[in-house]
Amino acid sequence: MSGIGPHNDDRMLQLLADRATEGVEGADAAALDEWLAMNPDIDGDAFERAAAVVVLTGTSVGKEALPTSLRGRLFAEAEVFFAWSKGP
Amino acid sequence: MLMVVPGIGTPSGALADGALSLECVTLAGPLAQDGQRCLLHRVGEGDTQAVTECIDRFGGLVWSLARKLIGNPSEAEDAVQEVFIALWKNASRYTPSVASETTFVTMIARRGLIDRWRKTRRRPNGNAVDVDDVPIHAAADDHCRVELAEEAARATEAIKQLRPEQQEVLNLAVCQGWSHQLIADRLCLPLGTVKTHVRRGLMRVRELLGADSGAEAEEAAS
Numbered sequence: 001m002s003g004i005g006p007h008n009d010d011r012m013l014q015l016l017a018d019r020a021t022e023g024v025e026g027a028d029a030a031a032l033d034e035w036l037a038m039n040p041d042i043d044g045d046a047f048e049r050a051a052a053v054v055v056l057t058g059t060s061v062g063k064e065a066l067p068t069s070l071r072g073r074l075f076a077e078a079e080v081f082f083a084w085s086k087g088p
Numbered sequence: 089m090l091m092v093v094p095g096i097g098t099p100s101g102a103l104a105d106g107a108l109s110l111e112c113v114t115l116a117g118p119l120a121q122d123g124q125r126c127l128l129h130r131v132g133e134g135d136t137q138a139v140t141e142c143i144d145r146f147g148g149l150v151w152s153l154a155r156k157l158i159g160n161p162s163e164a165e166d167a168v169q170e171v172f173i174a175l176w177k178n179a180s181r182y183t184p185s186v187a188s189e190t191t192f193v194t195m196i197a198r199r200g201l202i203d204r205w206r207k208t209r210r211r212p213n214g215n216a217v218d219v220d221d222v223p224i225h226a227a228a229d230d231h232c233r234v235e236l237a238e239e240a241a242r243a244t245e246a247i248k249q250l251r252p253e254q255q256e257v258l259n260l261a262v263c264q265g266w267s268h269q270l271i272a273d274r275l276c277l278p279l280g281t282v283k284t285h286v287r288r289g290l291m292r293v294r295e296l297l298g299a300d301s302g303a304e305a306e307e308a309a310s
Binding site: 013018020022043046048051053056065067070075077081082 | 136152153168172176187192202203240242243246262263267287290291293297
């Protein structure tokens with residue numbers, strides 16, 4: 001059952017934390033979406049953003065430059081994507 | 089019943105016993121006041137130069153994340169492509185007052201990589217060492233490096249304030265990409281405890297970073 005209350009809020013905060021670290025799907029994802037829709041003052045990205053900042057502490061992300069071939073693929077994809085987005 | 093959502097229930101900060109505050113995830117703060125158009129908004133409009141700059145500025149970061157969390161180079165390349173398409177689709181949603189562009193890109197990238205884990209049912213298993221653990225700053229361009237350094241410093245301070253066990257669990261879950269179950273198994277902790285550490289750790293980081301943002305906003309306004 002959805003709604004606002006300490007127990008439901010705790011569960012939803014846990015789902016937000018799960019989403020930021022493991023992802024959520026199925027009934028959990030639907031419940032979370034419903035709760036966020038009912039509570040527009042809640043920032044649904046907050047935990048994902050916090051996780052992003054934790055990653056940026058630089059303690060565990062590797063030092064690798066973007067491969068040249070992959071860079072080329074991205075530009076080719078961008079050309080298609082943005083041309084398609086703009087329409088005829 | 090005591091409500092815990094600021095703006096809806098009883099006075100902000102009043103909590104029922106054992107309840108977790110939602111304040112760390114409420115939208116807050118004024119919108120950005122500078123008139124400068126950020127890179128991601130220009131990307132959202134399909135500005136060719138901005139798209140090029142976006143790939144060059146964030147390509148190394150996204151690639152590093154993909155190599156770390158996906159491992160297999162070929163799959164990582166596909167993942168990077170998917171992440172950039174997601175980034176282009178979401179670029180116009182970026183809000184400068186809420187996060188830096190680097191944080192936003194990292195968030196979109198992690199979201200895409202986690203989705204990929206779920207689709208393929210494959211994720212880091214705690215055995216492989218995919219890439220060297222060295223600061224990502226070295227892989228970034230100058231602009232990105234400065235932004236990263238500032239955010240990393242703030243995040244490091246925030247993380248230092250967490251309890252050691254929270255730090256360890258958060259590192260394994262967020263940076264190493266381990267599942268909650270794997271962390272529970274390896275650290276011999278109940279799954280519920282791992283989940284609580286992850287949740288409270290993220291909340292604490294969010295609160296501490298939010299407090300910093302508030303202080304900066306006040307300073308800028310004075």
